[in-house]
Amino acid sequence: MAATLHDVARIAGVSIKTVSNVIHDYPHIRPATRAKVEDAIAELGYTPNLTARNLRSGRTGAIALAVPDLALSYFGELAAEVIAEAEKAGVVVLIEQTGGDRRRELELLGSPRLKLTDGLIFSALGMGQEDVASLGVEYPLVLLGERVFDGPVDHVTMQNVEGARAATEFLLASGRRRIAVVGAHEHEVIGSAGLRLRGYREALEAAGIPYDDDIVAYTTLWHRAYGARAMRDLLDRGVEFDAVFGLNDTLALGAMRTMQEAGIHVPDDVSVVGWDDLDEAQYSIPSLTTVDPGSRWIARTAVQTLLKRIADPESGHAAQLHLADFRVVERESAPRTLT
Amino acid sequence: MAATLHDVARIAGVSIKTVSNVIHDYPHIRPATRAKVEDAIAELGYTPNLTARNLRSGRTGAIALAVPDLALSYFGELAAEVIAEAEKAGVVVLIEQTGGDRRRELELLGSPRLKLTDGLIFSALGMGQEDVASLGVEYPLVLLGERVFDGPVDHVTMQNVEGARAATEFLLASGRRRIAVVGAHEHEVIGSAGLRLRGYREALEAAGIPYDDDIVAYTTLWHRAYGARAMRDLLDRGVEFDAVFGLNDTLALGAMRTMQEAGIHVPDDVSVVGWDDLDEAQYSIPSLTTVDPGSRWIARTAVQTLLKRIADPESGHAAQLHLADFRVVERESAPRTLT
DNA sequence: TTGAAAGCGCTAACAC
DNA sequence: GTGTTAGCGCTTTCAA
Numbered sequence A, B: 001m002a003a004t005l006h007d008v009a010r011i012a013g014v015s016i017k018t019v020s021n022v023i024h025d026y027p028h029i030r031p032a033t034r035a036k037v038e039d040a041i042a043e044l045g046y047t048p049n050l051t052a053r054n055l056r057s058g059r060t061g062a063i064a065l066a067v068p069d070l071a072l073s074y075f076g077e078l079a080a081e082v083i084a085e086a087e088k089a090g091v092v093v094l095i096e097q098t099g100g101d102r103r104r105e106l107e108l109l110g111s112p113r114l115k116l117t118d119g120l121i122f123s124a125l126g127m128g129q130e131d132v133a134s135l136g137v138e139y140p141l142v143l144l145g146e147r148v149f150d151g152p153v154d155h156v157t158m159q160n161v162e163g164a165r166a167a168t169e170f171l172l173a174s175g176r177r178r179i180a181v182v183g184a185h186e187h188e189v190i191g192s193a194g195l196r197l198r199g200y201r202e203a204l205e206a207a208g209i210p211y212d213d214d215i216v217a218y219t220t221l222w223h224r225a226y227g228a229r230a231m232r233d234l235l236d237r238g239v240e241f242d243a244v245f246g247l248n249d250t251l252a253l254g255a256m257r258t259m260q261e262a263g264i265h266v267p268d269d270v271s272v273v274g275w276d277d278l279d280e281a282q283y284s285i286p287s288l289t290t291v292d293p294g295s296r297w298i299a300r301t302a303v304q305t306l307l308k309r310i311a312d313p314e315s316g317h318a319a320q321l322h323l324a325d326f327r328v329v330e331r332e333s334a335p336r337t338l339t
Numbered sequence C: 001t002t003g004a005a006a007g008c009g010c011t012a013a014c015a016c
Numbered sequence D: 001g002t003g004t005t006a007g008c009g010c011t012t013t014c015a016a
Helices: A005-012 A016-023 A031-044 A050-057 A073-088 A102-109 A112-116 A129-135 A160-173 A191-206 A224-236 A249-261 A295-311 B005-012 B016-023 B031-044 B050-057 B073-088 B102-109 B112-116 B129-135 B160-173 B191-206 B224-236 B249-261 B295-311
Strands: A062-067 A092-097 A120-123 A141-144 A154-157 A179-184 A216-218 A243-246 A271-275 A289-292 A321-323 A327-329 B062-067 B092-097 B120-123 B141-144 B154-157 B179-184 B216-218 B243-246 B271-275 B289-292 B321-323 B327-329
Touching (some): A005 A031, A062 A112, A062 A295, A073 A092, A073 B073, A073 B092, A102 A129, A112 B050, A141 A295, A160 A243, A160 A271, A179 A249, A224 A249, B005 B016, B062 B112, B073 B120, B073 B249, B102 B129, B120 B295, B141 B295, B160 B191, B160 B271, B160 B289, B179 B249
Parallel strands (some): A062 A092, A062 A120, A120 A141, A141 A154, A243 A271, B062 B092, B154 B321, B179 B216, B179 B243
Antiparallel strands (some): A092 B092
């Protein structure tokens, strides 16, 4: 059985209050008393029972992070950054996976499991604007992603429309005209896919190029396999294109894979741009030109915002929207200048 | 303020014991009483305070998973599987990152932060056999990885020597003779690198091929960038080889990247085999022949073993070593038959 | 400078 | 069937 405050107090011959004072570096303790207590702590190998402390204080020192799936590189990298940032504040992170499923996401928001934490960073993927009311929870909550806007909570996200517009403009500036899209979602207006597609359309429009739904490939999930499959569809349909905008890096990489099998050369025949700037994008063959949407900043800001809300729940200032900076990272798959 | 048992009891006009009984599905409750209580619970939106429950029961319903870095695909995929398996048992997972640093790993083992959990799945990377005593902790612990063997704890790991031997034999059987290694660690005997290198040497020896340290490239970390750099070293040194055994997939992918830049064709000029069977290995260009070391089984087994120890801490049966099955997955980067 | 004691919200032994 | 109550280990107010 682990030692308790009482055990330490008994061994040291003092009361538990004194032990508690020592542990909390309360200043006015006689050095001799302090030494006795510290000896007793060492002798017993005492460590405080955090559960008891939490019950007393109402804090747990843990936050929850909910993501669709940690095996997806994007969320793995996000979680790594969240954990690192939380650790700086001495806070641990409990991770929940929702599979990007709306029902599981909504369930999670009301789950008693969250009682083990002081707040939640919630990367939504399945729920939508109609679920905005579900975000009105009693615990501190920071929302990530682009499924719900104008909710009653702090929201940290990326500039999807602007970034996608910049990526498309980049391709246009390099001389491409028939830019296929991989990863669109049917009828989606908001959501990552919808917003990025909007940016794409805005760029086309500004350049006076008509939007052509024939070169937009729809997928449900954003795995490599789906990018590969979407590209196969495009090729099977025999449509012509000279560039591909993958709505994220894994889709773009999957699509590149299929093109390579089909004997299409990237970037000589077709330029490819992705989105996320995963670590992997630097080392693919060819390396991937992509949009860095500021994910690290998003992770850090989400943690800081949540911790601020936890520290001062009554701060009462309205929910804020935090937008990350983005930039187009030029690599081999889409050179600025075609040769 | 969140509602408590007492609030519910007051509203329902019963005692807290009755409320508790309802919550725990205690069978002998008058239906009318049950209904009253359930109404009160619904009215107040009551959810039990898990911290209090934990304090009482001595359980937290959470386990910790310590990995070097979630941004590394291998650990992202491992964590995803651990969380999914834990969820089946209604257990949540708290993730710690150690950076693969020995000091941080040892610190973590004694950290009070772990008090928030019932046990730990610990993927060691920095500590070594000399630290075996540190594994003698008081809480349930399951060890992953190959840094420490014969410790006082359950250990779930892969067949490194045998798998590496099989991978090397696969290359030899396809006709390769000069098999370079990427990712070796200087002077390492155990550890993933040391063990896999041993398997490699055993296969060479069995085939009567002398070991040549000139075609073994050393790296410290197992990131893509290090695989790329190691390959550049090999090429700069002008050594000859007709195959590469990357000690993990990311190393192999980084090495492929460098070869492509150097105009070396995989697999026509050089065959490449990796290790881990990451999702990514299926979609690289060319797709990667690799060893599937049974990581999913390892994750599931680790969780099950830990939960068993937690449920029955006195079970007293000795620490066990669980070894996963492995297999060589043939893909494009190293075909069984060279053409 | 230190001690006594209440109480965080819950579970469970025991009483009625 | 349902109520009373002790106590999990800690923090903190109040006293001494």
